Amino acid sequence: MRLAVYSRFLENAKQRGVVTISSGSIAEGTGVTPAQVRKDLAYFGEFGTRGVGYNVRELNGHVLRILGLNHKWPTVLVGAGKLGSALALYEGFLARGFHIVGIFDVDTDPVGKRFGSIEVLPVSQLEEVISKYNVQIGIITVPVAAAQDVGERLAGAGIKAILNFSPKVINLPADIIVRHVDFSLHLEVLTFNLARKVESKK
């Protein structure tokens, strides 16, 4: 979603001390057209001043609110393998308001380990933690075989949105928002484009 990209750019501009910014600058910094930026923003309200531009601080506030980032999001992570632990320590999440309140694993092996300030718990405590912190977001980093089960369990425990890193599409009721991150897929888009390029040179 482009709004999230704008927000990143605005955050950066704010830190650089920029007070007012035009749709043109935002466009340049995020790789879209000025008209696009204006349309996107105007859809949610009139945030700018004609002849002047947008107030960076103010606009970012609006965008964050639209993105639902005006408050913290407690999050659980299932799968304390290599990828899971990398994500558990990923500072980017915290910076954008995502607080991992529980890391879980089916395996008893990683249970008890600590990643940052939180400990890996057995999945048996999943429902308890979700309910205690009123968690709505879950991250899945378990092996393919366990992904569907974990997804269902999260849905059953009241999770509303899932970010799935296992290389398997999971099927859940339509009211659960699922996003799928497949690393190989990203690389395949690259090779597809590389292959096309060679092709077009013939």
Next chain:
Amino acid sequence: MRLAVYSRFLENAKQRGVVTISSGSIAEGTGVTPAQVRKDLAYFGEFGTRGVGYNVRELNGHVLRILGLNHKWPTVLVGAGKLGSALALYEGFLARGFHIVGIFDVDTDPVGKRFGSIEVLPVSQLEEVISKYNVQIGIITVPVAAAQDVGERLAGAGIKAILNFSPKVINLPADIIVRHVDFSLHLEVLTFNLARKVESKK
């Protein structure tokens, strides 16, 4: 890209012993419409048989070739931190033909460590390895501050496509294909949708 998704599904169907498959089945398994599937495939050639469907094995072969996955892709990875090492050990890459031939780090600390069969090398050897294996793909998992530099260095060494995991957009010449994977961004799409949902219920 949808073709990559189809390929995943076909791979799976092949393993289940399916010989012939219809656009409808592919559509169902990948969450698109049958017409979409046919349009996508027909664009590259006539792979199916009217009245019958597509031969799974044959079609997957075509799709893999279109995706440029009919041969191995040597790949380098820069940044041997938590995420880098998780990716270095990610089996999914190998399964799709991506062979990591070098892991690099600016820091001398992780240099010498082994991830799977390969050793972490100092960045000073980056150009040498890229040239030796004729590498075209690079993966960046370094901290924000170093991302742009590493990108330029990869581009300078002849890399043609980059998968960037640092939460910073990097600017490179237009002929370098860059894809950006930002984990927080994915979560933000989830919160945006969650926020919208609550909104629409009012």
Next chain:
DNA sequence: GACTGTGAAGCCATTCACAGCT
């Protein structure tokens, strides 16, 4: 003069619906 907000036009991707093959 600079820059936003927005109706209208243009463009591209998706879907429809059917002819054509097996």
Next chain:
DNA sequence: AGCTGTGAATGGCTTCACAGTC
């Protein structure tokens, strides 16, 4: 009858261009 390949229709997103505001 079953299913693909594809022109035509549709719908949605993007760009244009300009009126409105500072």
